[in-house]
Amino acid sequence: MYSQFFVIDGHCDTISKLDDINAMECPNNNHVSLSGLYEGRVGIQFFAVWMDPSSTDKYLHRGLQLIDKYQRMLDKYATYFHPILRLADAKDALEAGRIGALLAVEGGDVLEERLSNLEVLYSAGVRLLTLTWNRSNQIAGAAMDDYNRYGLTPFGTKVVKTMNDLGMIVDVSHASEEAFWDVMEVSKQPVIASHSNVKAVCPHPRNLDDEQIKAIALKGGVIGINFYPPFLSKTEDVGIVHIIKHIEHIAGLAGINCIAFGSDFDGIETLPQGIEGPQSFPDIIEELLRLNYSEEDVQKICHNNFLRVMEKILK
Secondary structure (H helix, E strand, O other): OOHHHOEEEEEEOHHHHOOOOOHHHOOOOOOOOHHHHHHOOEEEEEEEEEOOOOOOOOHHHHHHHHHHHHHHHHHHOOOOEEEOOOHHHHHHHHHHOOEEEEEEEEOHHHHOOOOHHHHHHHHOOEEEEEOOOOOOOOOEOEOOOOOOOOOEOHHHHHHHHHHHHHOOEEEOOOEOHHHHHHHHHHOOOOEEEOOOOEOOOOOOOOOEOHHHHHHHHHOOOOEEEOOOHHHHOOOOOOEHHHHHHHHHHHHHHHOHHHEEEOOOEOOOOOOOEOOOOHHHHHHHHHHHHHOOOOHHHHHHHHHHHHHHHHHHHOO
16 A cells, blocks of 8 residues: 555664664664664654764764765665665665665765765765754754754855755754854755644744744755654654644645655664654654545655755765
8 A cells, every 4th residue: 555655764874873884673672673764664864963973082083984984884784774975876775675874974074074984974975964962062053052052154055055066955954043044055966854744833942933944945855754752742652643743734834845754764763652663653644644645745744855956966
């Protein structure tokens, strides 16, 4: 029933949990596993490299170590994963029945304030950069940094322009409002919020307000709905119904073409009731269909909106 509804998930933090090279075969260890990805019909998974700010390692060194983990995962499971460096790779993966893997980095600290390091990451296969994490950095202010919040820095402006030129996806999840609007002005390409939700539904600093949502839509980008319960609702019992509420708000405000999934699996300590991992995507799809979302619209949410952005940006 769900074959036409394969999923692109715009964010997971599973790489950080790959200390055991066999971890993808152990669904009890992580949210994301091979069996869960296939059961949930995930056609493309964005894998984020995240550097712990408390680490004593230099950011780029740690980032490259994690990228090496990712590459070793791809090598070990080469019959299951297909790396995505350009749009044709995505199509090849889907046609071959393998899971497309797109490498991302969460947190521009990895650049260590050197633009040349952006090209190092691109050469290593990175195709998406989340400009900040919870702490403001040399690129931009962060939404969760109450003591050091600002917009896009002059260096950050160069980063966004260079990403446009290279063919890298600019991700404003975690960015401050000031930085968000600066990025919207600077970027010539669609901008995404890979794992962010709706502030009008759940008033959390990490969520987007209505004007930000409309701006992403107008620029041709997407918003990946994040499954972290505190970003979904202030209530105690958070479930699939709350994921749907965020989808419905965006659809009513800015249309269906900017909605996607960005689960944040393995980057969050709790999950909504009824969500166990990527294997639960069909339950969300079933609920959307039950609510009379058209098959075409559900396909857009599941994958077509992200594919449109990839087609526009990846070179």
